[in-house]
Amino acid sequence: xxxxxxxxxxxxxxxxxxxxxxxxxxxxxxxxxxxxxxxxxxxxxxxxxxxxxxxxxxxxxxxxxxxxxxxxxxxxxxxxxxxxxxxxxxxxxxxxxxxxxxxxxxxxxxxxxxxxxxxxxxxxxxxxxxxxxxxxxxxxxxxxxxxxxxxxxxxxxxxxx
Numbered sequence: 001x002x003x004x005x006x007x008x009x010x011x012x013x014x015x016x017x018x019x020x021x022x023x024x025x026x027x028x029x030x031x032x033x034x035x036x037x038x039x040x041x042x043x044x045x046x047x048x049x050x051x052x053x054x055x056x057x058x059x060x061x062x063x064x065x066x067x068x069x070x071x072x073x074x075x076x077x078x079x080x081x082x083x084x085x086x087x088x089x090x091x092x093x094x095x096x097x098x099x100x101x102x103x104x105x106x107x108x109x110x111x112x113x114x115x116x117x118x119x120x121x122x123x124x125x126x127x128x129x130x131x132x133x134x135x136x137x138x139x140x141x142x143x144x145x146x147x148x149x150x151x152x153x154x155x156x157x158x159x160x161x
Contacts, residue, residue, distance in 0.1 A: 017031070019046075020079070029047050048063065048067070048071055
């Protein structure tokens with residue numbers, strides 16, 4: 001019977017209420033709670049029609065965070081245009097302040113390095129790989145220095161005569 005009901009819903013359409021559209025062109029809808037003919041209650045739904053319906057072309061950030069919160073039910077009312085614009089301006093101010101703080105920090109670091117207050121990070125050259133048996137050892141020894149408990153293959157070779 002669910003197939004028959006789904007055909008009827010597709011034919012006559014589900015009552016969707018258009019709630020809003022974001023600046024990307026995505027459309028947001030609200031489907032109120034409904035009762036089926038059997039008396040079963042279908043919960044209210046919130047959905048989005050993407051402006052770019054190709055799923056493989058979806059990128060993070062194609063849905064504003066305010067609308068995402070509404071879709072997921074974290075907020076009761078959909079965001080207003082004024083709220084979206086205010087939050088966008090706030091994000092831009094935060095980006096500008098972060099850039100200024102980064103530039104100020106880089107200038108302070110350069111000044112401290114120049115004055116000698118802070119030592120520059122040491123650039124070490126590591127030879128080999130940490131998984132190698134000789135890692136951290138200056139050279140492979142030709143003398144048999146390992147015991148039975150600490151023997152490592154390839155750590156000793158007999159001297160040539």
